[in-house]
Amino acid sequence: MFAMGTITVNVSDETEKMFREAVKQNIGIGKGVLGKAIGEAMNMWAEEKEREERRRKAIERLEKGFDLGNFSYKNREELYGDRFKKWDKK
Template identity: 45%
Template structure:
């Protein structure tokens, strides 16, 4: 499993964390699950545009 350290806008982080907690609860590891889901969606979007 990879580790990525990033910086994001405070407002984006706050909204993302709230939505993750709302969807998955405050269970350990859910932020990583949500970020992985978001990254997969972004990859799919970019790959569709490249075709």
């Protein structure tokens, strides 16, 4: 068996009623269904925040740019020589 944490929260009556109705329609009625739904909602929220942070960091890296070094060639021929000239003739 695994340990379970206890969290006491206060939400508006409207939010509670709406959540209980959604749980009733999606999971049903019974022992533990409210806790199961709240646990699922907490996991989804935490995962979404983690995805948002990864997106933010990725965008930050893209905006910063990448150092690809200096390119000293001006065209493909300087880079590859005569190897690819046959494809340029099309």
